[in-house]
Amino acid sequence: MKQTKAILTKHVGFRLRPSTFDQLQLLADKAGKPVNDWCREVVLQCTKRAPASPTEFAVMAEIAATQAISIEMLCAVGSGGKPPPRRPRRVDKAHHEKCKESLNSPNA
Numbered sequence: 001m002k003q004t005k006a007i008l009t010k011h012v013g014f015r016l017r018p019s020t021f022d023q024l025q026l027l028a029d030k031a032g033k034p035v036n037d038w039c040r041e042v043v044l045q046c047t048k049r050a051p052a053s054p055t056e057f058a059v060m061a062e063i064a065a066t067q068a069i070s071i072e073m074l075c076a077v078g079s080g081g082k083p084p085p086r087r088p089r090r091v092d093k094a095h096h097e098k099c100k101e102s103l104n105s106p107n108a
Contacts, residue, residue, distance in 0.1 A: 012043075061101075 016024070021035075028038035052060070076082070 024035055024039065028035045031038050033041070
């Protein structure tokens, strides 16, 4: 019985570093597929995922904000011994703005 293939008429392409391509090649080889087919399947799977829930989005925003605060404070301590007195307030304000932004985003 002859197998019919869907007619694929659109093209998506991008360039990669050789090392990145090698990583994709390994993953495709493990799946027993050509790189092109493997990439197509992965991209299509991503389109079928449900968007993050408001809770998941808020948790990720908190993690990102905490990471940014930690990095900024560590840099301040590393470069001058201790953070300037206004830095914690400024960081707290930025954190508050990031939380508001995440709650008002279309994903929330």
